[in-house]
Amino acid sequence: xxxxxxxxxxxxxxxxxxxxxxxxxxxxxxxxxxxxxxxxxxxxxxxxxxxxxxxxxxxxxxxxxxxxxxxxxxxxxxxxxxxxxxxxxxxxxxxxxxxxxxxxxxxxxxxxxxxxxxxxxxxxxxxxxxxxxxxxxxxxxxxxxxxxxxxxxxxxxxxxxxxxxxxxxxxxxxxxxxxxxxxxxxxxxxxxxxxxxxxxxxxxxxxxxxxxxxxxxxxxxxxxxxxxxxxx
Amino acid sequence: xxxxxxxxxxxxxxxxxxxxxxxxxxxxxxxxxxxxxxxxxxxxxxxxxxxxxxxxxxxxxxxxxxxxxxxxxxxxxxxxxxxxxxxxxxxxxxxxxxxxxxxxxxxxxxxxxxxxxxxxxxxxxxxxxxxxxxxxxxxxxxxxxxxxxxxxxxxxxxxxxxxxxxxxxxxxxxxxxxxxxxxxxxxxxxxxxxxxxxxxxxxxxxxxxxxxxxxxxxxxxxxxxxxxxxxxxxxxxxxxxxxxxxxxxxxxxxxxxxxxxxxxxxxxxxxxxxxxxxxxxxxxxxxxxxxxxxxxxxxxxxxx
Numbered sequence: 001x002x003x004x005x006x007x008x009x010x011x012x013x014x015x016x017x018x019x020x021x022x023x024x025x026x027x028x029x030x031x032x033x034x035x036x037x038x039x040x041x042x043x044x045x046x047x048x049x050x051x052x053x054x055x056x057x058x059x060x061x062x063x064x065x066x067x068x069x070x071x072x073x074x075x076x077x078x079x080x081x082x083x084x085x086x087x088x089x090x091x092x093x094x095x096x097x098x099x100x101x102x103x104x105x106x107x108x109x110x111x112x113x114x115x116x117x118x119x120x121x122x123x124x125x126x127x128x129x130x131x132x133x134x135x136x137x138x139x140x141x142x143x144x145x146x147x148x149x150x151x152x153x154x155x156x157x158x159x160x161x162x163x164x165x166x167x168x169x170x171x172x173x174x175x176x177x178x179x180x181x182x183x184x185x186x187x188x189x190x191x192x193x194x195x196x197x198x199x200x201x202x203x204x205x206x207x208x209x210x211x212x213x214x215x216x217x218x219x220x221x222x223x224x225x226x227x228x229x230x231x232x
Numbered sequence: 233x234x235x236x237x238x239x240x241x242x243x244x245x246x247x248x249x250x251x252x253x254x255x256x257x258x259x260x261x262x263x264x265x266x267x268x269x270x271x272x273x274x275x276x277x278x279x280x281x282x283x284x285x286x287x288x289x290x291x292x293x294x295x296x297x298x299x300x301x302x303x304x305x306x307x308x309x310x311x312x313x314x315x316x317x318x319x320x321x322x323x324x325x326x327x328x329x330x331x332x333x334x335x336x337x338x339x340x341x342x343x344x345x346x347x348x349x350x351x352x353x354x355x356x357x358x359x360x361x362x363x364x365x366x367x368x369x370x371x372x373x374x375x376x377x378x379x380x381x382x383x384x385x386x387x388x389x390x391x392x393x394x395x396x397x398x399x400x401x402x403x404x405x406x407x408x409x410x411x412x413x414x415x416x417x418x419x420x421x422x423x424x425x426x427x428x429x430x431x432x433x434x435x436x437x438x439x440x441x442x443x444x445x446x447x448x449x450x451x452x453x454x455x456x457x458x459x460x461x462x463x464x465x466x467x468x469x470x471x472x473x474x475x476x477x478x479x480x481x482x483x484x485x486x487x488x489x490x491x492x493x494x495x496x497x498x499x500x501x502x503x504x505x506x507x508x509x510x511x512x513x514x515x516x517x518x519x520x521x522x523x524x525x526x527x528x529x530x531x532x533x534x535x536x
Binding site: 101133161 | 276290301321
């Protein structure tokens with residue numbers, strides 16, 4: 001088993017093609033790719049060696065479908081061996097079409113059913129705070145259509161009221177919700193006392209700036225806009 | 233008179249003092265009983281408001297960071313409303329919590345159907361790995377709660393009720409307790425059904441087992457009881473009738489047996505009133521139980 005870390009962004013197309021079997025796959029069309037890369041490459045304080053450390057940063061992939069970019073990033077950063085990628089979705093593979101935290105090293109949660117990640121992230125932030133672990137950040141990635149699930153709105157309202165300032169949500173917005181939120185996605189978070197940034201979800205510098213913006217006393221939401229799903 | 237729920241809030245508050253892993257997670261309901269604990273432990277007494285999906289999801293998140301969450305609200309809003317959170321955030325995430333419900337099948341009959349939850353244990357029975365405690369007295373509720381919190385990261389359900397037996401029995405968080413021994417049948421009384429079962433079986437030559445931990449089901453105790461008392465078995469449960477017939481018949485799979493599952497009926501009564509009136513309506517008062525248990529074990533004797 002070879003764990004090959006220290007791959008770069010340019011290695012991701014090859015890693016993803018190991019799963020899709022399609023050399024021509026338009027990897028850049030994967031809505032989450034750049035967000036995931038910037039987080040794992042420059043923002044999150046977590047490594048394969050620190051994957052069990054109590055004070056690691058937590059990243060929870062709530063939008064679990066289409067996880068090829070996630071697995072590619074985990075492979076690039078050495079959490080999972082590259083050899084696992086070609087088996088994607090097969091009976092003996094730990095890598096399913098939705099991730100399972102019990103099977104995938106580095107995956108903080110299993111996902112697939114939408115609307116579970118943000119409440120789990122709220123609980124994680126509460127748990128770290130209760131243990132005096134004020135440094136680790138908790139991140140959760142959701143999709144704009146996933147935001148339709150009411151469980152998210154329970155979590156958004158509570159997290160703002162509770163001032164969970166170590167909680168971060170990134171909403172990857174490819175305009176796939178059946179009914180777009182009037183006033184935009186960020187407005188929902190702002191109304192619940194979150195700090196927000198809305199940026200180009202393909203612009204690594206802008207993503208990094210949004211991810212690292214200070215937000216004292218409040219949770220932080222980053223809306224990462226990518227090309228609309230139906231425009232492709 | 234002290235209720236199981238009174239005891240729960242007092243004991244859970246003490247557990248917050250004693251064990252830094254413990255957190256109590258509420259959805260508004262029950263918060264008044266934790267006012268003092270909330271002052272002492274503002275980071276571990278968590279009230280998310282009336283948000284039950286978040287209640288269970290956040291509890292699972294707490295558990296993922298190493299905490300031991302105790303989650304409390306009415307059974308209908310703890311197990312039934314956020315069932316997918318129970319199934320996925322605790323089950324699929326392979327984490328744990330102690331779910332402590334109030335309200336039971338019809339603790340507040342005047343509140344009507346929306347606050348009744350006779351199906352909670354049957355629903356949990358579709359999932360793997362749950363321990364289910366059904367205390368019949370506040371003392372037993374305390375013992376079983378302490379067992380539940382101490383059970384590592386297990387998934388544990390503690391079903392509190394206003395319905396209770398007059399006196400507590402020793403409970404160990406695992407096994408059935410033999411209350412009475414006979415030779416013409418075995419009656420398993422679950423939690424708060426015991427007093428009515430004892431009254432109903434007065435003069436009948438049956439063994440009465442008392443069950444406060446129903447999952448895992450103490451199959452060995454049932455089998456042992458049938459050796460002397462025969463394999464006519466009656467289950468008397470304070471929730472949906474027949475909830476435990478599957479596990480009882482599995483326990484006796486290799487011997488001929490007769491099985492009667494008594495409990496709360498499926499039909500919605502659309503009645504208010506009192507707990508006693510609802511117990512009688514479902515045939516779970518001593519008179520109703522006597523008729524059905526007597527006919528069943530009597531019929532068994534004739535056919536044998």
